[in-house]
Amino acid sequence: MVREAAHTLKKSLLWDLLTTVDHKKIAILYLIAGTLFFGKAGLMAILIRIQLMIPENTFVTGQTYNELLSMHGTIMLFLAATPLLFAFMNYFIPLQIGARDVAFPFLNALGFWFFFFGGLLLSLSWFFGGAPDAGWTAYVPLSSRDYAGIGLDFYVLGLQISGFGTLISGINFIVTMITMRAPGMTLLRMPLFCWTSFITSMLIVFGFTPLAAGLALLMLDRMFDGQFFLAAAGGNAVIWPHIFWIFGHPEVYILVLPAFGMISEIIPVFSKKRLFGYTAMVFATIVIGFLGFMVWVHHMFTLNLGPITNSIFAILTMLIGVPTGIKIFNWLFTMWGGKLRFTTAMLCASSFVPTFVLGGVTGIMLAMSPVTHLYHDTYFVVAHFHYIILGGIVLGLLGATYYWYPKMFGHCLNETLGKWMFWIFYIGFHLTFFIQHILGLIGMPRRVNVYLADQGWDGMNLISSIGAFMQGVAIILLLINVIYSAKKRPNHR
Amino acid sequence: MSETVDVSRGLPAHPERATLEGKNKFVGFWVFLSGEVTMFATFFGTYLGLRNGTAGGPEAADLFHMPLVFIMTMILLTSSLTSVIAITAMKKNQFKKMKLWMWITFFLGVAFLGFEIYEFVEYVHYGLGFSTSAFASSFYSLVGLHGAHVVFGLGWVLLLLIRYNRAGITLTNAPKFYMFSLYWHFIDVVWVFIFTVVYLMGIGGG
């Protein structure tokens, strides 16, 4: 009897999750799916680092390496970071603004399933003729029908479908925050996480639509013999990088702004102070969102588009440092003179600040168009954007996980395990990526699968790989913590 | 969120936004349309960047006929007006009148679509296949995307008209008809730029 009851409970739980339109349950779905994709792409990163651990390694072939590298980037940005952020947005936006649910609960579920099946379609490419191998940017002509296999078709279709899901969710969040705020919850009283999520959703609306257009063009080019990108028939290969980065640069802010919001929630709590400069934070967020659309050509400095173009975009890029700086100082001033309590969440949030500053400083370095030719396509760039993405977004996500876990699941995560996780992750992260700055500056190019010995790269690559393994251990510790804490939780019921 | 709509005095003056559901749809659809703007902008930019890349194939000035484009423009502009009349009728609770004007909008849309298909067939006969040149690809994808939007809009209004044939104007279907009219106007706006940027600029040189 008992077993039967448990069986039906399990079955109904699964059925419930599959058919739910409730924002909290969809948040759990996003969390699970995002973690799965994160694990998959993280494993790929480990494989990449194993290949690069020693010179002239033959652990994976060049083709497999390209596929690993492309899928790592694509999955991390589209299918891991986005849904993990969406999980928290889905759960906490309605709670923070005092709404019963999001504006369109059905569309919310639809958005999740679009995202999930799009991601699944992309992943299926491993079994049907090889994964995409043209990098996450899929530049033409490398990704055109002449040079890339069927993997790129999976890339185009999978991202189109999952992008549509993301767009639906973005519109949904916007409408929720516009029409469903509780009485008295004026715009300038919204918690900062809501504000950053709002701007993120705006960026999704204006960023994912050009991506949809660009992917449609690439699809027409690959499957229906379009001539957009081939110079022989009058096409132009620069069109694709433009469209990709018109989406791609806002995408960085789509991911990092909610992380900013999370940090702004965590730091005041564990400093026992109000957030310093709330209004300035809101306006800095809006300015970052706007400028995010005006700087994309800095990804294309070495395409030689002309000195005036490069100068304009270099200046616009450096301008972003201003609102970001405002945010950094506001976080510091929030901590200043506060009663700091370094829980795991606070460790993540406070270590986010210097890490993100490092990523920002290298960003300014890369924005200088005259010298960017030196850094371009080296490990310096890899180090830079991993400081933003891992040191910014992932630290924010880890902090938010420890901070909001009790609200979501009814019990805390274990703090001792949490602190172990944090330190292993943080040291591992810096071991992996700080050294890559230097590797890049002494000339190691990115996206290569082998390198010769005795160029001064061997030791640093080894250290970098050891750091990557440490990060892997840290994430495993987090998963152990989830299970351990669930087993040890006090029984209130 | 207690929905308190005063229905005792009849259909509210703005039936499309009387309920929270309707208000949500109204805001959400505007957000969606603003996203469509950036999507169309990308296609327009691609066309404008590639319009001289004819690769020896037919050029814009050889193909486009002013009279045909003019007729298509007039049809679409008129259909925009008819949907305005339909929505005004909806606000006044004149269901029959709204239905009539929505059907007129639908048939004008069908006429437009017919002309567009005719046009594409003609161009293909003339030697402008989809993969002839970058100009051809970007032309067909931009105008074809607009055509796809027209097809979607026609299917949408047809479904609404059939499903709510006898329902009268309710607080459930008023937002739907209203959103369709917004969508239809948006298609018209896009066409204004297509006939200007694609056809007239194609004929007028430059």
Add this chain to the structure above:
Amino acid sequence: MADHLSEPFKKSAMTNEEIMKTQREMRIQFIAFAFMIALTFLAFIAVGAEVAPPGFVISFIIFLAFIQLFLQLYYFMHLKDKDHGWANTFMVSGLVLSIPTIVALILIIGVVKY
């Protein structure tokens, strides 16, 4: 859900004043439509007549297109009415953010280097 959501109404709740307002609005919309037709004519004539240099004609017809855009958005789609603040915010943002996209795809695709 309450029943009134799927019930048709016997009458309209519009006051006389509102009906007057709607009629006035309808009249304005007819005028807007007449303007649009006229602008379309003007654009076609400007190109068909071939009297002005192409550069001028192109800027002129694009200007006309923007007037039509304004008429459609603000009169036919009611962006000028109240309660359209957010609709305005998003539509204007979309249009503004479209400008760099289009300009970049025309000008800086490596054909001419600025």
